[in-house]
Amino acid sequence: MTDNNLQAAVSAGVMSAEDEHRALLQSIVEVARSIFSAKASSIFLHDEDTDELVFEAVAGEGSENLIGERFPSSTGVAGWVLVTRQPLVIEDLASDPRFARETAEVTGYVPRAMMSVPLLHEERALGVLNVLDRAQDVQFSLGHMELLGLFANQAAIALDLLQRARHARSVLAGSGGDAAVIARIASALEGLDEEQREPVLRLLAALDDVLHADMSF
Amino acid sequence: MARNEPDPQVDENLPAWSLPAAASENIGVTVEWPERVTREWAWGGSAGAGVQVCILDSGVEPDHPLVGALDGAVALTKQEDGEIVVEDDVEGDLCGHGTGCAGIVRSLAPECRLFSVRVLGAGFKGSGAILLEGLKWAIAQGFDVVNMSLSTTKRQFAGLLHELADSAYFKRTVLVASAHNMPVESYPWRFSSVISVGSHEEDDPQTFYYNPAPPVEFFARGVNVPLAWLGGETIAATGNSFATPHMSGICALILAKHPELTPFQLKSVLYLTASNVGGRE
Numbered sequence: 001m002t003d004n005n006l007q008a009a010v011s012a013g014v015m016s017a018e019d020e021h022r023a024l025l026q027s028i029v030e031v032a033r034s035i036f037s038a039k040a041s042s043i044f045l046h047d048e049d050t051d052e053l054v055f056e057a058v059a060g061e062g063s064e065n066l067i068g069e070r071f072p073s074s075t076g077v078a079g080w081v082l083v084t085r086q087p088l089v090i091e092d093l094a095s096d097p098r099f100a101r102e103t104a105e106v107t108g109y110v111p112r113a114m115m116s117v118p119l120l121h122e123e124r125a126l127g128v129l130n131v132l133d134r135a136q137d138v139q140f141s142l143g144h145m146e147l148l149g150l151f152a153n154q155a156a157i158a159l160d161l162l163q164r165a166r167h168a169r170s171v172l173a174g175s176g177g178d179a180a181v182i183a184r185i186a187s188a189l190e191g192l193d194e195e196q197r198e199p200v201l202r203l204l205a206a207l208d209d210v211l212h213a214d215m216s217f
Numbered sequence: 218m219a220r221n222e223p224d225p226q227v228d229e230n231l232p233a234w235s236l237p238a239a240a241s242e243n244i245g246v247t248v249e250w251p252e253r254v255t256r257e258w259a260w261g262g263s264a265g266a267g268v269q270v271c272i273l274d275s276g277v278e279p280d281h282p283l284v285g286a287l288d289g290a291v292a293l294t295k296q297e298d299g300e301i302v303v304e305d306d307v308e309g310d311l312c313g314h315g316t317g318c319a320g321i322v323r324s325l326a327p328e329c330r331l332f333s334v335r336v337l338g339a340g341f342k343g344s345g346a347i348l349l350e351g352l353k354w355a356i357a358q359g360f361d362v363v364n365m366s367l368s369t370t371k372r373q374f375a376g377l378l379h380e381l382a383d384s385a386y387f388k389r390t391v392l393v394a395s396a397h398n399m400p401v402e403s404y405p406w407r408f409s410s411v412i413s414v415g416s417h418e419e420d421d422p423q424t425f426y427y428n429p430a431p432p433v434e435f436f437a438r439g440v441n442v443p444l445a446w447l448g449g450e451t452i453a454a455t456g457n458s459f460a461t462p463h464m465s466g467i468c469a470l471i472l473a474k475h476p477e478l479t480p481f482q483l484k485s486v487l488y489l490t491a492s493n494v495g496g497r498e
Binding site: 086152 | 312314337338340344372401454455457
């Protein structure tokens, strides 16, 4: 396999993964909205490099034009859910003009009530899942909160995969000649017999561990 | 004897790690326990007077009608060189979380002394390190109760947080921490030296349950809680974040009436007065 072919193949795989994971996120907000008979549901992702929340997906009321919009990571309800790592449900919001303005700015919709839960995966807080204006005919219970938590776990796994795919793509796009080194290593590895290959794979696995060590703090 | 001051008699006459026969008379426990510990004995007539409660959170809005005056407020921030500094807080609350928690403590213990230590709000990045420093600072101040409606999922902080939680426990600073209702590992609520709190669905702010199947040890009011909100407003909110200050408030009531209680004894009183133990009279 030539260097260009390797890069093209990996890029295609990553692109495909991005599309699939976007669809998965969309599916999660659709189902979350449906389960709670809510007016809307949305997901924010935390961008660790810029320390911002990014609007990733929305179902129902609200504007899809806001997808990709960025907000400070520790302000507003989504911010407090992210930094405290604690879910939050707020009712009767309409009476608070400050909240109404803030929420409208970040969701394109002014809710009366809001459920917000952090997306936690292993050690990381990846973002926030919101459910806006759930059906009011059933009184809110801790069972709803538990259900929201289960959805949040699913969304967190999807977000984690999405972030990994994005990271891989940006590494490939930005690597230039570096990708050629990766291609040469892959090519050389293919030429080795099983006995020779084993220690090289162990070395690469160790390198992989180092590269993926969490150094965000 | 004021809270957080070691009993001189005990300290002077006792070696740290053992109890000689001649010293056994000096180890008297000052709390006079009744035959049956009731809520009336534990906090009847108490308004939390003088007990110092620290809200380790996003700051507290000064003079909110449901919070009233603060006895002190500081903010921890990370400088460009990475150093974390403690300064007087001039900004108040950046997102509303701390104000909500402070209002709940005040509603239960109107005469307690409230302090705010802001560790949230300066951005998500680095918030674990700031939380750790903030807790260290709060313990060094000798607050009676520290309300922690927050947690970190970073394992790198678990060991240090555990040491701090134990140190607070022995220095008579009670840490009251929100449990997670999601299947994630987070800290410090999992440590046995803190009082960990989840939510129940009842409306009574003084109803709380002991959980015989920890790590969550107590359940307090956490659903549809009236909450102080920024700009002097009030909203209704749900979350373990708001169950936690209910327990902090009850701790303040008990400590105002029985300042000699150690965290171990306080936890025992909470157990004996829990709504599913001896608290329904």
